[in-house]
Structures are given as structure tokens and as C-alpha cells.
Amino acid sequence: MGNCEILSSGDKIKLIRKKYGLRQDDIVGEEVTRNLISQIEHNKAKLTRSTAEIIIKNLNEIAKKNDFSIDVTADYLLEDEESQANSILEDYVDNLKNLLVYKEDTFFAELKKAEEFLIHWDIREKKIEIYELAGDYFYIQNDLEKSVLYYEKAFDLLDKTSYSKALLSILRKLSLMYLNSLKYDRCIECCNFALNHFKDMPEDYVKIFMYNSALCYYYMKYYEKALEIIDKLEPLVKNNTSKLIDVLNNKACCFDSLNKLDKAANVYLNVLELLENIDADSSKHLLILSNAIDIYIKLNERSNVVKYFNMLLNKLPNVDQNSLYLSSAYFYLYKAFKYFNNLNEAEEYLIKSLEFSKKNKQYPFQERAISNLADLYISSNNFERLEDINDEAIFLSNINKKPCTSIFYKLLKFFNKNNKPNNIDNILNFLIKFKQ
Template structure:
């Protein structure tokens, strides 16, 4: 779509009908004025635009078209902004359907929009594009690119003093650092968002505070700063912010914290309080509750309740998105392994293998399933089966050149051959580790 000045629009519309400049004149506007407007030597005002639109419509009405003064007056910057908006609207359904998105098309669309916004100095529009593209990169797990876009956007909003956008970006940056396991930076930006919301009168102040506190709670929990975790949880509870999903997440972290502090009785009460709301809890949070409750029950000597919690988790399999079923089953299998229920773990791992034959599961996911299977068979002293699964893992990892994970498998094979008394084979794999580290 071509971007036209008001004068060029008038000229194109006039020539389309084969009209002369003097055919648009009357006692109020001269041919000289129309010529200067068309050549960009005079600015078009609303009064003149209205007169020219009426004149043009005298001819265009026969074509079933209407020329409005607003169309003639629309600036090149506004046209550029509208083009960006139209491109963004067409991109939104593609971004929403992440599975089917043509990555190259998405990338090129963003580049075109940024180039257009930059060309016409649409700084606010460019900042909006950076936020949306940052979210796109975040969903793809490309966190460095996410941060680059968020910080580019932040630069504009700080200069424009748009506090609400600054606070929201601080929260998003904090969330990104959490995904990168950079918890100190994440807590820093979470704190900046909270302080900004606390010191300004924003309409969504409590929402910003709640989300920033949640990010800080996650950071302190991940770094075992349990006193700070509980302190921030109390601040969160005292906020008047109604979001059941976020409250459930915070309550789950509270239960985990008491578990790590070995206050099992308090942790159990919190888990049971959460499970009392089972039907109202987000599915992903609910699965984590079942997994963590299982570990607690196992720790306090209630193995039947531990297995029961994991069975409940598995019962929600049909509600998991198809592309995530493999990961879901593998996570539950790991939970069974942690409570020493090897039969439960093997049953789910067998199901993963079956699914992989019917649908193309990620080879990396399949490799993780093989590694867990080998751990279980090794624990059962079934060394040959453990070896079989580790060799399958080695094949897939070498095929995909996953060096970091290859060292894990090489190490497991080296230890397994030691247990089997095959020292020469063990030496081969320890040498492979050294070679891999040098590569």
C-alpha cells in the first residue's frame, strides 16, 4: 500500500477521471492553489479539503465511490501508522496459532513494520511493535531477543514518562530473567515495578504490585531465600487483587516453601486446602500441586496417598494439549520415580514410547524418556535393559549434536559399565566425555 501526501492523492484522483485542475476550482479556490497543493507547495486545510472532496464527488458518485475530506487530509505519518496496524491485525491470528506459524513470514512482517515506523518516526508505534515481537520471542524461548525488544521499548516509554507501560515492561523483563534463571536480575526488575506502582496513582496499581510480588516470590523461592519468600507472600496476601490463578500459584509456592523448611504439617494443610478447590484451579497449576503433594505424602510416610495424588494427575491427561502430552507424562513419570514407584513410572514411559510410534514426538523428549527408563532399570539391577536405553539415548543425542546432554549419557554409561564390571567400556565413555569437552 503506497503512502501518499494529500496533494498526490488529489492529483491521482483527478487524473483517474481525466479531469483538469480548473475543473476542481470555484470562486473560493483557484487553479493556482490546487497546483501548489498537488506539488506540495501549500498545505491542505480542512476547508479546502471539503471543497475539493465535494467537487470530486460530483464525478465519483457515478462510480459508486465517495471521497471524504478526512481521506484527503490524512497525513503520511497517519497512513504509515494505519498500515502498521493493518499488518499487526493480520499477524495476530498467526501469532496466536504458534504451532502453525510460518516463522520466516512472521519475522519479515515484524521487520517491515519496524522499518516503516522508523522511516516515519512513529516512535510510539515502534515501541508497541517491540513489545509484541518481544512476547513472540518469549513464547519461542528466545529470551535474549525478548530482552532486546523489551529494553528498546522501555527506552521510549521512559522518555515519554508513560509510567504504566514502564511498570508492565519491568514485570515482563523480570519474567524473562526468571526463565533464564537469572534470579537476581529478575528480583531487581520485579522490585522496580512494585516501587513504581507504589509511588504513582495508576488505575491498575494493585495488579502491577501483585504480578511484581509474584515474580519476586518465585525468585526468592528458587534461590532458597525462604524468609524473603514468606515475607513477600504475606505482602501479596494483603493486596486487594482478585485473580484466583495468581493466588493459587502463590499458595502453591507457600506450600513448597514450608515443605523445604520441613514444616510438613503446614505444607500438608496448604496442599489439602488447594485440592479442595480442584475444579477451579488452572490445569497446569493443579498438576504441579498433585506432583508436589505426592512428594510430601511420600516424605511423611503416606505412600498410598503419594501414589493416589499422581494417579489423579494422570487422570487429567485428556485435558492436556496434544503437543504437550509427552512432556506431561514424562514429568509424572519422574514424580513416580522420586517416590520409588518404579512400576508407575515404567507404565507412563511405555505410554510415551507408544505415542512416539503414532505421532512424531521430539527426539529430545524421547531421549529424556530413555534416560529415565535406564535409571529405573539400573536401580532394579537390570543392567542390560538400562544399557539398551542409554545406547538409544546416545544415538539420538549424537544425531542431534546435543553435547551438554551427551556428557550426561556418557557419564551414565561409564558408571553403568563400572557396575557391570566392564572397565574397558567404562574407560571408552570417560574418554568420550573428555573429547566432547575439548570439541
């Protein structure tokens, strides 16, 4: 970052004189009085363009006589303090954009400098840009809490009464962050605000807000409400195979949760046909095949479980190994192996699901894996592994700032049944301290 000092016109003239060893009399010439220069330098009089041009003309004449050059202009002398602050903040914005993908602390250090500068120069438009970039950075770093914080700061500064690309951009990002951080009420509120206030927004944004809203209703277990939105959304995405697959998957999940398993299976058959028209190595295959396996396990249609289980296993080596769908793929392979009564392989894939979700901070999937591992080890009376599960549940509770209650209840029930007072005390002590 270059010079961040803000100078008045008088300060600039004073510094130029000192740089070249000049007196006030030297730069005034016959057109300007020394008294006026003195007042400008003491910030008691405003520099006009005509005066600035006279000063530059006189400086150039002095430079020519004394065989040196000057690199200042009348525009430089006239640039006011707010314009300088804007230029400095534009440099901060450019630097932050360039540092966005770096994992080191360079972005964070630059952000802190920008925020310190903004304390003295409260320029709203630049604040919004900087806060949005900060939200983007923390999203990339998977720090959802800080990402939400900065997007909310940007949102608070925006004009909410009129349509703007900046406002829609922040609303879209906020809805995604609320969704990912399990703040479903906030996400729905955000989506409804956008959908109700901006009737003429681009259709792509309409689809995004409707889709995020439907997902939230699904996660909140308002399945009929989710289906109501999906029915309106489906015609809007019918010409985009990839988005249609996402919408239909959500629809099938709603039917599944409503125990309308045949309807869910029919939707998945439709989706699997659509999948044939997109990249064979697409990560979406993992999600759809995983969910199809789950439905057919519930329907107890072994032949279909085997069919989609084999398809999923064959897909695994060819997809992006960083795909976030892998935690679900591993989990439903666990369920399939368990369905086939192959408990060793089941445990192996459940552990893979846990490790992957931990690595990628997928907390709901992490809790799901821990809970199912607890069931496995309870059924096999594996006390040693259950102590590990207890540690995993404590670790996750601390990260989420919310206790994994259902897991602890399972462990308490098991340890009580097997007369393990020390284990029970450890869990209760943790829960008591956590509540405090």
C-alpha cells in the same frame, strides 16, 4: 493488508486528475490559480482546507456534468503523511491481533511487513503495540528467546518515569518470560523495578511481581529470601484460593529445600484441604499431590506415600492432558514406584516425564528426567540405554546452549569404570567442541 503507500496532498491531487483525465485548469475554477495547484502538486506549497474544499467542489461539478461520481473528500486530501502512516500501522496492529493464534507463518510474514514499514515511519506508540504483539505470539509458540527480545524492544521504547498500564503490562510479561527462560536475575530486577517505582500500582500487579520474585529466589536457592517475600504475599492472596495454593506450594518447597520437612508436610496438609474447595479436576491437584508424595518419601512415611500416590494416579485420567504439571506428576510417580521398588513402572513413568517435557520444551524437567534415567541405567548396567541417554544429553545441551555437565560426569564415571574408551572419547569430543 490494503494500500501501504504514503501520499502527500499534492500526490493525491495529481493521481485524482490522472484518474479522471483532468488538467490543472479543470480543477482550479475561479477561486484558485493554476500556479498554486502546480506548487501543491510539486510539494512546494501546503494545501489548506479552503483550497481542498474548492478542489472537491469543482471535482463534484465536473463529475455531475460528465455523469460520473467521485469518492474523495477534503479530509482525504488534507490527511498528512504521518496520519496516513498511523492508519496503516493501525491496520497492521489489527491484522496481527487476528493472526495471533495461528501457528502458520502468516503472523510472522505480517510482522516483517510491519517492521519494514516502521523503518520509514518511526511512530513510537505503534512500535510498542507491534513489538508487544510479537512478544505475545512468540510466547504462544513457546519461543521464549524471541518473546523476550520483542518485549524488551517494547520496554526500551516506553516512558519509565511515570505509571502506565502499557509499562506494567510489559513488565509483567517480561518477568514471566525471564522466569520461564531461567533468567532469574533479570526477572528479580524486573519485579523490583516495578515494585519500587510504582507505589500506587493495582494490587493484582503487586501480587504477580512478588510471586515471580519469590519463585526466582527459590530457584536460585535463596530460600530464606523467598520465604521473606512469601510471608508478605500470603495475607494479600488469602481470599483467592487458587493463588493462595500457589504461594503455599512455593512456601512448602522452600521448607523442603531447607530440610524442614515437617514444616513442609504441614503446609501441604493445609494446601490439600484448600484443594477440596476448587475444581476436583484442576491441574493444581497434580502439582500438590506430586510434591506431597516427595515430602513423605523423604520422611519415609510409607502410608502417606501410598495415600497420595493413589490419589495422584486417580486424578491423572480426568485432568487436562496438556497440563504442564503432567511432567512433574509423571516424575513423582516414578519416585513413588522406585520407593516401592517397582523399577519397571518407575522407568515407564520417568520416560513419560521425559517425553512430555521434550514435547513442551520444559528444559529443566527434561534434564531432571534424563539425569534420573541415567541413574536407573547405571544401577542396572544397561549400556545400550546409557548410549541413548548420552544422545538425549547432547540434544538438550545443544538446545539450551549449555552442556548438561552433571549428566556427562555420571556417564564419564560409569564408562571409565567399565573401560569404555570410545564412549568416553565421544563425550569429551562433544564437550571440547561445545566449549569452542
